[in-house]
Amino acid sequence: MSPLYARHKRTTLAIATAVATGALLTTGLASGTAVAQSPADSTKAAPLAAAPLQLSAAARTTLIQQQQADAPETATAIGLGSQEKLVVKDVVKDVDGTVHTRYERTYAGLPVLGGDLIVHQSASGATKGVTKGLKTNFKVASVKPQIAAATAEKQALTAAQAAGSAKTAADAAPRKVIWAGSGTPVLAYETVVGGFQDDGTPNQLHVITDAATGKKLFEYQGIETASTGTGKTLYSGTVSLTTNLSGSTYQLYDTTRGGHKTYNLARGTSGTGTLFTDADNVWGTGAASSSSTDQTAAADAAYGAQETWDFYKDTFGRNGIKNNGVGAYSRVHYSSAYVNAFWDDSCFCMTYGDGSSNTHPLTSLDVAGHEMSHGVTSNTAGLNYSGESGGLNEATSDIFGTGVEFYANNSSDVGDYLIGEKININGDGTPLRYMDKPSKDGGSADYWSSSVGSKDVHYSSGVANHFFYLLSEGSGSKTINGVSYNSPTYNGATLTGIGRAAALQIWYKALTTYMTSTTKYSGARTATLSAASALYGSSSTQYAAVAAAWTAVNVS
Structure with missing residues (x-):
C-alpha cells in the first residue's frame, strides 16, 4: 500500500497497482436483514464448493501455461478485436473445479492499462461469464504518438515535484501504452518517477499522458504505504x-x-x-x-x-x-x-x-x-491507487490486516476493528482508523457520496471499512474483546452481522475473482454479491446481508 497514513501537509498519492508500494498512513439487487453469528468465530474457511483450491506451485504454473496457450481462442470467444491479445496474470481454481483466469490485455502489442478482465470457466471448460474493467471493445486510430516522449517525461517530473517529491528522476524512458482506465481508450505514455516523497518514502509516481495532446490523464503512486x-x-x-x-x-x-x-x-x-x-x-x-x-x-x-x-x-x-x-x-x-x-x-x-x-x-x-x-x-485485482478504486485498495488492506490480528489471537494485541491502535501515531493513544464509524478519525467517510472519490484514499476507504464491520458484526452498540463499538447506518436500518469468517471469505473472493483495477464502490457491491452467491447461494442469509450492508453505507 502507500504509506500507512495520509499526511495533511501534502496530497498523498495512493499506491497499489502494477508496481505496488503501499504505506499505512495519511493504503437493482435485493437487500435483507442479516442473521446473527458470534463475533468471536474462527476465521478459518469452511470447505465451500466455490472456495479457492490450494494449488501446488507446479500445478499453478501448469494451469497458467494451459490458459495462456488457450488465450487466442479465449480472446475470440469473448469477442475481442483482431489487434487485442490476452496475457495471463493469475489463475484461481475453486474446489468445484471452476477456473477464474485473470488476464492483462494488449492492443497492437501495447499494454492496455485498465483493460484487465477475468474469464470464469466451469469444470468442463465452458465459459460461465466475463468480468471486465473495460466494458466495450475499442479501436485506436493510430499508435503513432503526436508528442515526444521527452514532453511526457517533463510533465511527470513536474507532477512529482508538485506533490512534494524530492530527488525526483524518471526511472526509465516513458513507455507507450493504451490508457483505458477512464473515458475513451487512447494512445498514451506511462512515465514512472522515482526518488523520494516528501517524508522520505520511496517514490514511484506513475503519470499517464495523452500521446496525441500531451494532456495528463491519470497519476497514481506505486509505493503502498510491514529452528x-x-x-x-x-x-x-x-x-x-x-x-x-x-x-x-x-x-x-x-x-x-x-x-x-x-x-x-x-x-x-x-x-x-x-x-x-x-x-x-x-x-x-x-x-x-x-x-x-x-x-x-x-x-x-x-x-x-x-x-x-x-x-x-x-x-x-x-x-x-x-x-x-x-x-x-x-x-x-x-x-x-x-x-x-x-x-x-x-x-x-x-x-x-x-x-x-x-x-x-x-x-x-x-x-x-x-x-x-x-x-x-x-497481484490479484490490482486496484488503482487513486479515486474510489484507491479507497477500496486501502480498505482491503485494513480488512485483511484486521483479519491477521484476529487470526493471531495474541493476548498482547487482541483482535479489534481499530487500525494502528498500538503504534500511537497520533501521540494521544487513539488509533489511526476506526472501522465501526470511520469518521471518528476526523477525515474518513462513513458513507458513500459522489465526492468520496476525491478524498485521499486513506479516507475514502472508510466506506468499505464500515461495510465490512457492519457485515461482520452488525450495527449499534456492542463490546468485542473489551473494545466498545457503536456503528450507525445511513438508512437507519438495524443490521445483525454474519460473522467475520464469512465476511472475510466474501471479500477475498470478490477481490481475487470479481474485481478489476478500475472497480469503484458500485462495482464492489456487485463483486461481493457475486462472491456471496458463489460461496453461499443467491438466496442465502449471507447474500442478503451483503446487500443490506452496502445499502447501509449508501452504496446501491
Missing part, C-alpha cells in the same frame, strides 16, 4: 519465531514460509540491508530502543510476516502474497524517525520506519498485515 527462536517484541509480547541456524549463528530467516528474511537498513533508505543474526536465538528485549541495530523491531516484523503468511494460507488456502510459495522479505530501521511503513512490489518487500524519536517503530501486527495485503491486491 524456533524467541521474539521479545514491542507490541505482541513474547512469541515464537521460525529461524535458521547457519553454522553456530542464528538468522532471522524463515525457510518454512517461502524463505522470508528480516534485514536491518540501519537508517539507510535503499538496498536490502544486513540480515539479522544472533548467537542465542532470542531476538529483542520487548522494549523500545533508538538504536539502529535494535532487534526488537525486527522481531515484531518477523512475527508480522509469519502471522500474515499463516492467515492467508489457513483462511483462504493462499500460498504467499503471489500465491506461488515465494516469501517476501522485510526491512526495519528505514531512514531516521520515519513515521510510516510501506509495501513495495518492485522489491517484493516490506519496509518499516522507527517512528518519532526512532522509538516508535511501525511494526505492529495489523500494520504488517495491512501492508503485505497491498501485495496481495497488486
Whole structure:
C-alpha cells in the first residue's frame, strides 16, 4: 500500500497497482436483514464448493501455461478485436473445479492499462461469464504518438515535484501504452518517477499522458504505504519465531514460509540491508530502543510476516502474497524517525520506519498485515491507487490486516476493528482508523457520496471499512474483546452481522475473482454479491446481508 497514513501537509498519492508500494498512513439487487453469528468465530474457511483450491506451485504454473496457450481462442470467444491479445496474470481454481483466469490485455502489442478482465470457466471448460474493467471493445486510430516522449517525461517530473517529491528522476524512458482506465481508450505514455516523497518514502509516481495532446490523464503512486527462536517484541509480547541456524549463528530467516528474511537498513533508505543474526536465538528485549541495530523491531516484523503468511494460507488456502510459495522479505530501521511503513512490489518487500524519536517503530501486527495485503491486491485485482478504486485498495488492506490480528489471537494485541491502535501515531493513544464509524478519525467517510472519490484514499476507504464491520458484526452498540463499538447506518436500518469468517471469505473472493483495477464502490457491491452467491447461494442469509450492508453505507 502507500504509506500507512495520509499526511495533511501534502496530497498523498495512493499506491497499489502494477508496481505496488503501499504505506499505512495519511493504503437493482435485493437487500435483507442479516442473521446473527458470534463475533468471536474462527476465521478459518469452511470447505465451500466455490472456495479457492490450494494449488501446488507446479500445478499453478501448469494451469497458467494451459490458459495462456488457450488465450487466442479465449480472446475470440469473448469477442475481442483482431489487434487485442490476452496475457495471463493469475489463475484461481475453486474446489468445484471452476477456473477464474485473470488476464492483462494488449492492443497492437501495447499494454492496455485498465483493460484487465477475468474469464470464469466451469469444470468442463465452458465459459460461465466475463468480468471486465473495460466494458466495450475499442479501436485506436493510430499508435503513432503526436508528442515526444521527452514532453511526457517533463510533465511527470513536474507532477512529482508538485506533490512534494524530492530527488525526483524518471526511472526509465516513458513507455507507450493504451490508457483505458477512464473515458475513451487512447494512445498514451506511462512515465514512472522515482526518488523520494516528501517524508522520505520511496517514490514511484506513475503519470499517464495523452500521446496525441500531451494532456495528463491519470497519476497514481506505486509505493503502498510491514529452528524456533524467541521474539521479545514491542507490541505482541513474547512469541515464537521460525529461524535458521547457519553454522553456530542464528538468522532471522524463515525457510518454512517461502524463505522470508528480516534485514536491518540501519537508517539507510535503499538496498536490502544486513540480515539479522544472533548467537542465542532470542531476538529483542520487548522494549523500545533508538538504536539502529535494535532487534526488537525486527522481531515484531518477523512475527508480522509469519502471522500474515499463516492467515492467508489457513483462511483462504493462499500460498504467499503471489500465491506461488515465494516469501517476501522485510526491512526495519528505514531512514531516521520515519513515521510510516510501506509495501513495495518492485522489491517484493516490506519496509518499516522507527517512528518519532526512532522509538516508535511501525511494526505492529495489523500494520504488517495491512501492508503485505497491498501485495496481495497488486497481484490479484490490482486496484488503482487513486479515486474510489484507491479507497477500496486501502480498505482491503485494513480488512485483511484486521483479519491477521484476529487470526493471531495474541493476548498482547487482541483482535479489534481499530487500525494502528498500538503504534500511537497520533501521540494521544487513539488509533489511526476506526472501522465501526470511520469518521471518528476526523477525515474518513462513513458513507458513500459522489465526492468520496476525491478524498485521499486513506479516507475514502472508510466506506468499505464500515461495510465490512457492519457485515461482520452488525450495527449499534456492542463490546468485542473489551473494545466498545457503536456503528450507525445511513438508512437507519438495524443490521445483525454474519460473522467475520464469512465476511472475510466474501471479500477475498470478490477481490481475487470479481474485481478489476478500475472497480469503484458500485462495482464492489456487485463483486461481493457475486462472491456471496458463489460461496453461499443467491438466496442465502449471507447474500442478503451483503446487500443490506452496502445499502447501509449508501452504496446501491
